[in-house]
Amino acid sequence: MRRHVLGVPLLLGLLYVTGPAPAVHAADAWTAGPAAGGGTRPDSNGRPYFYLQGAPGTVFEDTLSIVNPERTPRTVTLRTVGARGAWIALASRQVRVPARTRADVPFTVTVPATAQPGDHPGTLVAAADGREQRTEVRLRVSGPTLAALSVEDVRIEDGLIRYALVNRGNTTLTPRVAVRADGTLGGELLRREPREMQDLAPGRRAELAEIWTDTPALDRARARLTVTADPGVREEATATATFVEWGPGLGLGGGVAALLAAGGLGIVRHRKRAAQETCAAQEEERG
Structure with missing residues (x-):
């Protein structure tokens, strides 16, 4: 009116x-x-x-x-x-x-x-x-509205998972952020249930971070951010980092070797599983 x-x-x-x-x-x-x-x-x-x-x-x-x-x-x-x-x-x-x-x-x-x-x-x-x-x-x-959000600049550093949220639409959004990190050696390393952030006005950019203090001593981790907001907004972004904790018994060569071994172990397990599946299929054909 x-x-x-x-x-x-x-x-x-x-x-x-x-x-x-x-x-x-x-x-x-x-x-x-x-x-x-x-x-x-x-x-x-x-x-x-x-x-x-x-x-x-x-x-x-x-x-x-x-x-x-x-x-x-x-x-x-x-x-x-x-x-x-x-x-x-x-x-x-x-x-x-x-x-x-x-x-x-x-x-x-x-x-x-x-x-x-x-x-x-x-x-x-x-x-x-x-x-x-x-x-x-x-x-x-009043008029047509657009709800749009992007997750940018995700990185793992200094005990933090840093990222930016940018409101790309023309309506104010209240983002909810869930965090999960998985390791090559250790499986699930971190899980944070969705939590509501402050309102983000159209065109605004918010630089944020999740605290991650109990990072692994030796692993390659992949962090995934899942961001949702009403109405119907859902975006994901990932970042990876390699953790090597130096100590008296572990030098540069040892750390790299351990990670290579971890990767090689994963390849061997994958190949072994594939071979087992192939043998099982051949036996079914013979039967």
Whole structure:
């Protein structure tokens, strides 16, 4: 639904909606977040972020509440960050919140008529007394959406399995990552059940790592990452590494020889199994 932008004078006139702050401990500091009762997707604890959805050209209105439970006034500075910060217009960039009151700061989000469908995240940042509090503005522009994800730069090094996740679509994804590593000698070396990662906005790249401290002393390992996300995204990527732990009785030649022996043993076992299967087939034909 299209909404009209409020004029700046009216916005400024609505800036303060004062009232008693919630009961808090004396040590609690000021907070900033979505005003109660507005927008969509509220939960039992209120709105953890702003969620807005509409077609290109829509103008949304919402309110950021700043609560000061302390006994002294606080001056809070506001700004926007992210690629879509330019779409957000705040009624004021600086707000003085009296002691034990709340200040409501209206703002608008204007979606350009040329905006592409999909998710366009932004962030409102409130700063005072040397600290910041960030509130997400999750904006979805109506239209065809594409969920796509890639797993890149997988490598095993320094007790870590490093990798990157890249959101190649136009919707925000919540990836789930499962990890498994198998060795030539030791079978399954590592298994991690799928765990949920932080949301990944369209076009974003996240550099991540899985801790793997109990790596084998002597083996060639292959790690496999399986990444899934709703709706219907599934990607896999692998990396290999050779582990040789040097010691008094094992030099370079010994380590290489051991790995070659392991590989040779695998070949011998494979050939022996194939020969056994061939003999069994010939006996069946004779019978």
